[in-house]
Amino acid sequence: MASMSDLHDPLLRWYDDHARELPWRGPQASAWSVMVSEFMLQQTPVARVLPVHEAWLARWPTPADLAAEPVGEAVRAWGRLGYPRRALRLHAAAVAIVADHGGEVPSSYDDLRALSGIGDYTAAAIATFAFGRRHVVLDTNVRRVLARVVQGVELPAPAVTKAEREVAAELLPLDEPTAATWSIALMELGALVCTATRPRCEACPVRDACAWRAAGHPPYDGPPRKVQTWAGTDRQCRGRLLAVLRDDPGPVHRSRLDAAWTEEAQRVRCLAGLVADGLVVPAGPDTYALP
């Protein structure tokens, strides 16, 4: 069993030396900037978030700025980040922040958690990284790092377990600012060194305390991890249809959507789904637009 100092001191020191400079990090970043980044980073790599985040903050520097616009503008500005419902939810969260929190991003976990699009991870992340609160921040990076270093396995279980949460809670430093740095350092290590494939163990600051390394890097042997299919799926169809709307300034005729996806039954079903989700609105007898 590794002692606390075997992990904490080397990792905190490593973060101090190797942390990337990102626009949503550091004392100059607003809570809103942090919140926008967390929405965009849900399942989307940093490199693709960077330019969209910058444009977003330039256009909507506060929640009130976004809340004042039609939600369709948020969907359009979301661009090709993927999972466009996140844009809907971010807009809804901005509206709620104006209505219920005086236009300021709330600082408590519970208030954050109550906003649309904010689950356990994002609430903890915003409370921690924007406000310095002390919460367990358990994202895919942290889970992987702890699975390896503490549990000695290559990858964590498909879903978060109680044991995992307990390990993370025990390791979280008591001091608030240190807890925040610890969490972001764990995430950074997972993103840069302790990666899902081909981890750079030789560059790892906690390799001497790593249970997975000590065990000889045994391969993952848990339940099979499901692979997302893509070609021909509703997800791809929805993406195509929404791209047509997004790339055109005004309402578009149904024929434009028909041209984007040949299989009719699926196209009709997906368009109905987009409308039901609030990502698309009928704008006339045969035209559609962003909301």
Added chain:
DNA sequence: AAAACGTGGTA
């Protein structure tokens, strides 16, 4: 509790 939900980079 499992499935749905986008997109593009990398090996």
Added chain:
DNA sequence: TTACCAAGTTT
């Protein structure tokens, strides 16, 4: 080229 993966949330 196919497979895997990327700071999850919702139903």
